[in-house]
Amino acid sequence: METFKAKTIDEYIATFPVEVRPLLEEVREAILNAIPDAEEAISYDMPTFNLNGSYVIYFAGWKKHIALYPITETMSAKLKEELAGYKGTKNSVHFPLNKPMPVDLIAKIVEAKLIETPRRSKARR
Structure with a gap:
């Protein structure tokens, strides 16, 4: 039996x-509010937001x-105080489902990531 893989x-x-879907939508909206020009995709079986050909x-x-x-x-250091209340791994932050999604913090994380993401021009591809 084949496992379902989301394409969108x-x-x-x-x-x-x-009950989890509205929380996922909140995260999605917070990301899109921070990068309205992002292209949505699925990569590594996860929702991904790309800008100018690079994942963000x-x-x-x-x-x-x-x-x-x-x-x-760099992002962890910059947002150390805001991230202090959340668990995660070396390269992730975890927002518990039993608490409100910190949409302002998510926006700050995306903005910090944008600073670090190399911008590839569409013309150079």
Whole structure:
């Protein structure tokens, strides 16, 4: 039996329990508000937001949290106080499903990632 693989972020979100979907949409909206020109995609089976041919940020839903990737050392240092209340791994931050999504913090993370993301011109591709 073949495993379903979402091809769009809408399909990805639809695979989650009804009560989790609005949280995933909040994360999606926070990212799109920070980078309105982003192109949505699925990469590594996760919602991905690309700009000028380069990925900027990914998110993924899990059983107890939504994770944002990648969080670099520079970003962690810059946002140390804001990230202090959240768990994560070396390259991610986890937002628990049982708390409101910190949309302002998500926007700050995306903005910090944009500073680090090399901008490839569409003309150079």
